Amino acid sequence: MSGGTVSIRLSINGESVTREVEPRLNLVDFLRDELGLTGTRWSCEHGVCGACTVLIDGALARGCLVFAAQLDGSRVETIEGLSRSGVLADLQAAFQLHNAVQCGFCSAGMLLSAETLLRENRAPSRADIRHYLSGNYCRCTGYHAIIDAVEEVAKSRAAKGPSRKEGAP
Amino acid sequence: MSILSFLDRPASYIGKRVPRPGAKRLLAGGGRYVDDLRLPRLVHLAFLRSPYAHARILAIDTAAASRAPGVVRVLTAKDLEGRYTPWVGVLTHFKGLKSPPQHPLARERATWQGEPIVAVAAESRALAEDAAALVKIEWQELPAVTDMAGALAPGTPPIHAELGDNLAFTRSVDAGEVDAAFAKAFAVVEEEYSFARHTGVCPEPRSILADYDQAGESLTVHYSNQAPHMMKEIFAKHFGLAENAVRVICPDVGGSYGIKIHVYPDDMTTVAASLLLGRPVKFVADRLESFVSDIHAREHRIKARLALTKEGEILALDMDDLTGIGPYSTYPRTSAVEGNQVVNLTGSWYRHRNYRARLRVAFQNKPPTTQYRAVGHPIAAAVTEAIIDRGAAQLNLDPAQIRRINLIPDDAYPWTTASGLKFEKLSHQAALEKLLKLMDYDGLRREQAELRKKGIHRGIGLAAFVELTNPGPAFYGVGGAPISAQDGATIRLDPGGSVTCAFSVTEQGQGTEAMAAQVAASALGLPIEKVRIVTGDTERTPYGGGTWASRGAGIGGEAVLQAAHALKQNILALAGIMLQTPPENLDLADGWVTDKSGARRIGLDEVGRAAYFRGDTLPPGTQPEMSATRHYMPKLYPFAFTNSAQGSYLELDVETGFVRLLKHWVVEDCGRVINPMLVDEQIRGGVVQGIGSALYEECLYDGLGQLLNGNLADYLVPMAAEMPDIEVAHIETLTADSALGAKGAGEAGTAGAPAAVMNAVNDALKPFKVRVSSQPMTPQRILKALARA
Numbered sequence: 001m002s003g004g005t006v007s008i009r010l011s012i013n014g015e016s017v018t019r020e021v022e023p024r025l026n027l028v029d030f031l032r033d034e035l036g037l038t039g040t041r042w043s044c045e046h047g048v049c050g051a052c053t054v055l056i057d058g059a060l061a062r063g064c065l066v067f068a069a070q071l072d073g074s075r076v077e078t079i080e081g082l083s084r085s086g087v088l089a090d091l092q093a094a095f096q097l098h099n100a101v102q103c104g105f106c107s108a109g110m111l112l113s114a115e116t117l118l119r120e121n122r123a124p125s126r127a128d129i130r131h132y133l134s135g136n137y138c139r140c141t142g143y144h145a146i147i148d149a150v151e152e153v154a155k156s157r158a159a160k161g162p163s164r165k166e167g168a169p
Numbered sequence: 170m171s172i173l174s175f176l177d178r179p180a181s182y183i184g185k186r187v188p189r190p191g192a193k194r195l196l197a198g199g200g201r202y203v204d205d206l207r208l209p210r211l212v213h214l215a216f217l218r219s220p221y222a223h224a225r226i227l228a229i230d231t232a233a234a235s236r237a238p239g240v241v242r243v244l245t246a247k248d249l250e251g252r253y254t255p256w257v258g259v260l261t262h263f264k265g266l267k268s269p270p271q272h273p274l275a276r277e278r279a280t281w282q283g284e285p286i287v288a289v290a291a292e293s294r295a296l297a298e299d300a301a302a303l304v305k306i307e308w309q310e311l312p313a314v315t316d317m318a319g320a321l322a323p324g325t326p327p328i329h330a331e332l333g334d335n336l337a338f339t340r341s342v343d344a345g346e347v348d349a350a351f352a353k354a355f356a357v358v359e360e361e362y363s364f365a366r367h368t369g370v371c372p373e374p375r376s377i378l379a380d381y382d383q384a385g386e387s388l389t390v391h392y393s394n395q396a397p398h399m400m401k402e403i404f405a406k407h408f409g410l411a412e413n414a415v416r417v418i419c420p421d422v423g424g425s426y427g428i429k430i431h432v433y434p435d436d437m438t439t440v441a442a443s444l445l446l447g448r449p450v451k452f453v454a455d456r457l458e459s460f461v462s463d464i465h466a467r468e469h470r471i472k473a474r475l476a477l478t479k480e481g482e483i484l485a486l487d488m489d490d491l492t493g494i495g496p497y498s499t500y501p502r503t504s505a506v507e508g509n510q511v512v513n514l515t516g517s518w519y520r521h522r523n524y525r526a527r528l529r530v531a532f533q534n535k536p537p538t539t540q541y542r543a544v545g546h547p548i549a550a551a552v553t554e555a556i557i558d559r560g561a562a563q564l565n566l567d568p569a570q571i572r573r574i575n576l577i578p579d580d581a582y583p584w585t586t587a588s589g590l591k592f593e594k595l596s597h598q599a600a601l602e603k604l605l606k607l608m609d610y611d612g613l614r615r616e617q618a619e620l621r622k623k624g625i626h627r628g629i630g631l632a633a634f635v636e637l638t639n640p641g642p643a644f645y646g647v648g649g650a651p652i653s654a655q656d657g658a659t660i661r662l663d664p665g666g667s668v669t670c671a672f673s674v675t676e677q678g679q680g681t682e683a684m685a686a687q688v689a690a691s692a693l694g695l696p697i698e699k700v701r702i703v704t705g706d707t708e709r710t711p712y713g714g715g716t717w718a719s720r721g722a723g724i725g726g727e728a729v730l731q732a733a734h735a736l737k738q739n740i741l742a743l744a745g746i747m748l749q750t751p752p753e754n755l756d757l758a759d760g761w762v763t764d765k766s767g768a769r770r771i772g773l774d775e776v777g778r779a780a781y782f783r784g785d786t787l788p789p790g791t792q793p794e795m796s797a798t799r800h801y802m803p804k805l806y807p808f809a810f811t812n813s814a815q816g817s818y819l820e821l822d823v824e825t826g827f828v829r830l831l832k833h834w835v836v837e838d839c840g841r842v843i844n845p846m847l848v849d850e851q852i853r854g855g856v857v858q859g860i861g862s863a864l865y866e867e868c869l870y871d872g873l874g875q876l877l878n879g880n881l882a883d884y885l886v887p888m889a890a891e892m893p894d895i896e897v898a899h900i901e902t903l904t905a906d907s908a909l910g911a912k913g914a915g916e917a918g919t920a921g922a923p924a925a926v927m928n929a930v931n932d933a934l935k936p937f938k939v940r941v942s943s944q945p946m947t948p949q950r951i952l953k954a955l956a957r958a
Contacts, residue, residue, distance in 0.1 A: 036207070037198075038198075039199070039200070041202075041372075041373070042455075043372050043373070043374070044456045044880075045455055046881065049372070079197065080198050083197040083198060088196075096189070097188055099847060101192050102680075102850065102854065103372060103422060104192075104195025104200045104423070104678060105373045105424060107195055107196050108198050111196065129889075130892070131890045133890075134890040135888075136888075136889070137370075137888060138889075139369075139372055139886070140372075140679075140850075142853035142892060143857065143887075144892070
């Protein structure tokens with residue numbers, strides 16, 4: 001490790017955070033160890049499994065492939081923030097109802113990917129959902145229930161009309 | 170019969186799709202896994218692992234590492250000497266099974282690539298890894314034994330000289346008149362199968378945080394594990410601690426599937442480090458080290474022969490299994506069980522009386538293999554179901570028909586198989602018929618025929634099989650393992666009228682807590698929100714085996730039922746006194762004490778208040794007992810077998826060798842279905858794990874014992890896009906061994922899917938008159954087969 005730190009100021013779940021970070025500090029470690037936001041998880045640590053998925057400036061990102069030092073001025077949202085704001089409430093309810101969660105380790109990433117899919121595609125087919133969620137590894141469910149849950153939310157959001165996008169971050 | 174009556178009540182939760190109470194917290198990012206704990210003075214462990222499959226350690230230089238920033242201690246085998254006793258993965262009921270003593274850190278020799286050699290404790294994991302990179306080890310590379318057959322070949326040096334050879338275990342079965350049956354057979358088919366090594370890839374890697382309190386002389390281990398009580402025994406035994414000085418807590422567990430139930434040297438090192446340093450020490454495996462340090466599974470090469478009559482009746486089955494287990498038999502369950510299951514199970518759902526099997530278990534310089542979800546079942550099912558399809562093809566019989574002819578009739582129970590397994594009551598024939606209907610088998614066959622004319626190659630695969638569930642002490646305890654076959658529940662009425670149930674079965678996401686809550690709520694006539702389940706803590710739950718071999722509902726659920734019944738009797742006795750009514754005239758419903766007509770008399774909160782706060786209002790001598798504990802272990806049968814039938818429909822691209830899964834069906838008979846949604850999800854998740862091994866997953870090793878694809882980019886796991894929808898249906902044949910009648914469902918999906926998919930691939934290949942009999946059935950293997958066409 002070489003000496004020196006980088007000063008960053010960024011928004012995490014709507015709160016402004018200023019920190020001095022080592023250049024090599026990963027976003028996931030930053031969230032977990034600096035901020036206690038443990039809902040973002042380490043799993044593969046090389047960008048395949050999606051357990052560390054967060055939103056950076058509104059876009060899906062792999063937390064494990066990003067250094068905290070890169071994020072000065074960025075807006076980061078995690079499962080904790082998106083749960084508190086209620087953005088994911090219908091997806092979370094559907095996941096519970098369909099048991100689209102078992103061990104829960106992949107759930108944050110799965111929900112964030114599903115939410116982003118539904119913003120991009122209001123009427124996805126089951127194949128669309130399967131394709132979009134294929135960056136998120138789940139070992140427990142076999143995916144079927146997750147697809148059911150996302151499909152159901154897509155339909156119920158569509159039935160409610162186009163207004164909800166306003167509330168989304 | 171009164172015990173069963175609650176099941177039929179309209180307010181019963183049994184058989185209902187009740188959502189898991191804990192799911193909401195997990196979905197909000199509120200899971201608490203080991204790595205989420207924050208303890209003061211915590212140190213982090215990183216390991217230096219052997220880069221060689223087999224090598225002598227000539228010297229270790231830790232000087233530079235010890236001086237590195239943030240380093241608390243660098244540990245080698247020498248530093249741990251005398252602080253533990255080594256462990257040996259043998260059990261007495263596996264006669265002849267041998268394995269050498271195993272240590273936390275390798276001593277003179279590394280025996281697989283990935284074996285831990287040096288541990289660095291530092292203030293952060295990053296600093297520990299920095300320092301680990303400064304450790305210098307002088308190695309002398311030794312010849313690696315990687316191939317199973319090679320390991321057993323004469324002249325191959327034994328990996329452990331003191332054991333004499335590389336044959337860890339062997340067993341033979343010879344039942345009936347096998348040779349005579351083959352001699353008179355109309356048709357004999359034979360085939361060789363191979364099943365690759367694969368591994369569990371738990372989303373949450375293995376994680377352990379050991380916290381030794383020197384002053385209090387107590388060890389608390391926060392552990393991502395399936396069997397806290399077992400690990401408590403093991404930590405106490407091997408670190409010389411008093412049994413009651415060790416507490417094992419399993420918080421949320423991010424997937425386990427059998428991976429997190431074995432003794433790992435790096436975990437033992439973590440505990441040793443905490444004892445040595447008197448500080449909490451954490452080790453969380455990263456993904457790359459998981460691939461070389463988690464247990465691996467399977468790796469079998471099997472030759473099978475089947476003798477048939479002209480009509481398609483099986484006369485005899487002969488099978489030879491060679492399996493590789495790495496350099497050690499895993500402790501404490503041993504690595505003999507996987508192969509032993511293959512021998513016990515292969516063909517056991519068919520009627521033949523002539524069966525011969527030989528098992529050879531070989532040591533190799535690769536990571537240990539041992540029990541992983543469905544232990545032995547996927548191999549037994551794939552071999553049996555593949556060779557029976559081969560037999561059907563030879564006799565021009567439809568695969569459904571040959572199964573109808575040979576499956577044990579539904580009215581033939583109790584049944585003892587040729588290999589000696591006892592089946593209480595199964596429903597193979599009904600399950601097969603239900604499956605065929607569910608998948609519209611005849612319709613699929615017509616569609617297949619139509620599409621073949623257009624050059625589209627679809628395959629239909631069927632698989633029947635059994636699953637061993639609810640194991641009694643004959644499985645492990647009898648051989649001397651500290652593995653409990655019984656489980657327990659303590660249910661307490663709280664003063665406000667809710668109940669807390671401490672339960673020895675653990676939760677890894679499969680829904681243990683929901684199942685227990687459903688049983689308790691139903692038996693106590695409570696709304697389910699009034700039931701709180703506590704699991705995963707050796708100091709807070711009754712003693713029990715935890716999660717393994719599909720036993721949580723069948724064994725643990727019955728303990729909860731019996732405890733709830735006992736508590737109900739106690740509540741009614743007290744209510745009877747309060748109401749001056751004979752307790753037998755009272756009942757519980759919807760949180761109330763009612764009379765037999767259902768009319769509400771007093772609330773449970775009133776009973777609770779009287780019991781805990783207003784004992785003064787009770788007649789002299791009254792002692793309320795508002796807690797009850799019951800344990801349960803199966804008694805009538807050593808195991809409760811379940812049966813299942815699966816169907817796979819897929820399309821094969823004969824140009825690329827790619828398989829597109831179109832649909833998968835399962836008919837499952839696991840006895841009483843407590844929560845159909847959770848059972849379906851266990852089945853679906855299991856099917857996908859089975860599909861992974863059938864089509865994608867393989868730990869690829871070179872001849873030197875180096876893992877070539879030890880990362881999640883190169884080791885393929887099933888992702889959503891490749892997976893089919895999976896339809897699940899049930900038959901409920903209850904076991905009479907318990908009042909609940911539930912059997913296990915945790916592994917059936919994994920057990921049968923590789924068989925169904927393999928048969929479907931070979932069905933698609935049928936026009937080319939070639940077959941694939943190696944799993945995973947990669948495009949490369951399929952194209953190789955097609956090249957023979």
